Every structure is written in C-alpha cells, then in structure tokens.
Amino acid sequence: MRLDVDNLAxxxxxxxxxxxxxxxxxxxxxxxxxxxxxxxxxxLLAILCGRLRPDAGRITVVGVGEATLPECLHAVGHRDGLxxxxxxxxxxxxxxxxxxxxxxxxxxxxxxxxxxxAHDLPVAYLSxxxxxxxxxxxxxxxxxxxxxxxxxxxxxDVASQEVLARLMAEHRAGGxxxxxxxxxxxxxxxxxxxxxxxxxxxxxPPADEGLEDWT
Numbered sequence: 001m002r003l004d005v006d007n008l009a010x011x012x013x014x015x016x017x018x019x020x021x022x023x024x025x026x027x028x029x030x031x032x033x034x035x036x037x038x039x040x041x042x043x044l045l046a047i048l049c050g051r052l053r054p055d056a057g058r059i060t061v062v063g064v065g066e067a068t069l070p071e072c073l074h075a076v077g078h079r080d081g082l083x084x085x086x087x088x089x090x091x092x093x094x095x096x097x098x099x100x101x102x103x104x105x106x107x108x109x110x111x112x113x114x115x116x117x118a119h120d121l122p123v124a125y126l127s128x129x130x131x132x133x134x135x136x137x138x139x140x141x142x143x144x145x146x147x148x149x150x151x152x153x154x155x156x157d158v159a160s161q162e163v164l165a166r167l168m169a170e171h172r173a174g175g176x177x178x179x180x181x182x183x184x185x186x187x188x189x190x191x192x193x194x195x196x197x198x199x200x201x202x203x204x205p206p207a208d209e210g211l212e213d214w215t
C-alpha cells in the first residue's frame with residue numbers, strides 16, 4: 001500500500017486549522033505527526049479516517065484494489081473505544097467480527113500485549129494502562145495495512161511502550177504503514193516527521209478533539 005497526501009487543508013468551525021500538508025508513504029513507511037496542542041494533529045488523522053472532510057487537497061491510496069482508505073486502516077485514538085461491561089476478549093472478538101480480515105485470536109493478541117490473564121475480565125476492572133493495551137490489541141486481531149495512532153503511548157509504562165515499538169516494527173517489516181500523532185519518541189526507526197503549525201497566523205483552538213476509535 002502507498003499513501004499520497006497532497007496540499008491537504010482543514011477547516012473546523014469556520015477556522016482554518018492547517019493548510020498545505022503534503023507527504024507520501026511507501027510500504028513499510030512511518031510518519032510522526034508533531035505540533036503543539038490544537039495544531040491539528042488529531043484533525044489530520046480524522047480526515048484520513050473519513051470522519052472529517054478536508055477543506056482542500058487530495059488523498060490517494062494505491063495497491064488496495066477497490067477498497068476505500070477507511071477500509072484499509074486501524075485507528076486508535078485518545079478514547080479506548082471499549083465496552084466496559086464486556087470482557088477484554090469479548091471487546092476484541094467484536095472488533096474482529098466488525099472489521100474482518102481476522103489475524104490473531106483475541107487471546108493471542110492479549111498475550112502479545114502482556115494481558116493474557118485479562119481475557120475473561122470485564123474491562124471496567126482494568127487500569128487505564130491495561131485498557132490502553134486492550135485497545136492496542138485490536139491492531140493484532142485484524143490485518144489492516146495502515147495504523148493511525150493518536151498519542152498511542154498514553155498511560156503505558158516503559159515495558160508496554162517497548163512492546164508497542166516492536167509491534168510497529170513488525171508491522172512495517174511486513175509492508176504496513178504507521179502514522180502516529182505524538183509528543184514523544186515512539187521508537188519508529190527512520191520515520192519521517194511532519195510538524196503541523198497553525199495556518200495563516202490564525203490562533204489554534206485550545207486543543208485537538210481526540211480521535212475516536214472505530215469500535
């Protein structure tokens with residue numbers, strides 16, 4: 001899969017957030033999206049997800065047949081997108097059945113995240129870091145070439161951050177793409193950086209709206 005973004009612009013509530021964003025990712029590529037709070041990092045990811053319409057510009061995806069871009073991606077946002085009354089395993093089963101292209105079983109995905117013991121526990125009983133790892137385990141239950149991650153290390157301890165770095169490296173080694181909005185290093189070797197600055201001198205909004213997960 002190849003992704004090309006050309007001269008992208010975003011306007012929200014009548015205010016131009018950013019303009020002129022251009023980048024291209026070849027198979028195995030990674031992009032770290034940086035910038036201050038409110039610069040538009042989450043808005044960029046929301047446009048790629050199809051949740052927002054761009055104000056200008058073009059997004060082209062190659063190598064996915066007739067699939068649309070939203071059908072080719074995983075999105076993990078600020079909110080974990082989990083159903084608190086369901087177990088960790090049930091949440092992942094739901095995601096697998098909804099998204100298709102099954103890969104690992106929910107139990108195996110949780111094992112990769114160091115949470116095999118939580119398979120049968122309602123996520124309401126899990127800590128913030130554990131819930132975050134369950135949300136990230138969705139990346140593993142379904143095979144999709146593009147991972148969109150909004151502050152993916154939020155609430156993760158150092159060991160879990162290292163697990164995530166390994167998973168991203170494996171995904172890229174198989175030709176997958178990673179785009180991550182972040183304020184800190186993620187262990188994305190040779191990643192390009194796209195720093196978003198407020199457009200046209202207009203003040204940025206107080207903060208980005210967090211990207212919501214698909215599930």
